[in-house]
Amino acid sequence: MLKSPATHSSTAPVTSDKAKSKAERSESGFWLNAKDKYYAWIFLxxxxxxxxxFIFYPMFRTLYLSLFLTNTVGKPTVFVGLSNYINLLTSADYLSSLGVTMVYVLAVTVITIALGLILANYASKQLAGIGIFRTLFSATMGVSVSVAAIFWLFIFNPSTGFLALVSNWLHLPQINWLTDPGWAMLAVIITTVWMNLGFTFLILLGAMQSVPTTLYEAASIEGATPRYQLFHITIPMISPTLFFVSIITLIEGFKSFGLIDLMTKGGPTNATNMLVYRIYKDAFYSGNYAQASAESLILTVIIAIFTLIQFKVLEKRVNY
Structure with missing residues (x-):
């Protein structure tokens, strides 16, 4: 009878101390979390x-304008819903620009990656003077778009250009590279590939140099040819880098603007009128900001679809 109160009185302070300690920890944790959030907002x-x-507001503003008709200064006037999108997707002129863009993007992506892979494969070998070639192959990374356009405009000049002089020397027919619709697209593709090749080459070269040399030594002992080593050792080992390069190159192809503007201005006869350049002309030349906004969102959806396809198709072939 006498022990029960004593027992009760001895456990009460312990329970009280535990509750107090828990409350203190909870309070300190609250202030710690609040302080973390405060610092997070300061840094972010x-x-x-x-x-x-610069990103979210223009994006939502573009979506808003695409649902209206606008005046020449970009102010919305009449709500038209999806009419701008329907008019574009049923326009032969817009569909022609879409087809031109697809040809351009696919050609630039495939050729850039293929040439970058070939050059990186040769540059990764330990040969005398290979450092000079590595520098030359990656030199285009330091060339601006305007300089590249001037350089290639000189090469493609039909009277005094380098290709014209070679044609005269070999007694070949002259080609109007930038005024003939068929050749203008090829000229723009060549120029874009030349511009993008330095970045692609450098990224792939770095990936190839990280492949263990023991794999090539073992393959050589087994009698594997260089071609077999490329397709069964090099490409599988650098597949994550190839996957990355393919996505970047494809997106950059859709965003090409500078070379088009400086070399062909979308001509001749809209043969090189890519979607980005069409957006630029509709917005800043024609003042049709509503249609340009709709074109921008359609282009965004197209890029997202192609990127998603790459992730679904190519990622399965990537070896991590």
């Missing part, structure tokens, strides 16, 4: 502000 705030002003 500038980035979120910049993204909001």
């Amino acid at each position: 705030g500038p980035s979120l502000l910049i993204l909001g002003v």
Whole structure:
């Protein structure tokens, strides 16, 4: 009878101390979390502000304008819903630009990756003077779009250009590279591939140099040819890098603008009128901001679809 109160009185302070300790930890954890959130907003705030002003607001503004008719200064006037999209997707002129863009993007992507892979494969070998060739192959990374356009405009000039002089020397017929619709597309593709090749080459070369040399030594002992080593050792080992390069090259192809503007301005007869350049002309030449906004969103959806296809198809072939 006398022990029960004593027992009760001895456990009460323990329980009280535990509750007090738990409350203190909870309170300190609350203030710690609040302080973490405070610092997180301080560090993330500038980035979120910049993204909001230059990315998210223009994106939602573009979506908003695409649902209206606009005046020449871009002010919405009449709500038309999806009419701008329907008019574009049923326009022969727009569908022609879409087809031209697809040909251009696919050609640039395939040729750039193929040439970058071939050059990186040769440059990865330990040969005398190979450093000079590595520098030359990657030199286009330091060339601006305007300089590249001037350089290739000189080469494609029908009277004084390098190709014209070679044609005269070999007594070949002259080609109007930038005024003939058929050849203008090829000229733009060649120029874009030349511009993109340095980046692709450098990325693939770095990936190839990380492949263990023991794999090639073992394959050589087994009598494997260089071609067999390329397709069964090199490409599988650098497949993550190839996957990355293919996505970047495809997106950059859809975004090509500078070379088109400086070399052909979408001509001749809209043969090189890519979707990005069409958006530029509709917005800043014609003042049709509503149609340009709809074209921008359609282009965004197209890029997203192609990127998704790459992830679904190519990622299955990537060896991590």
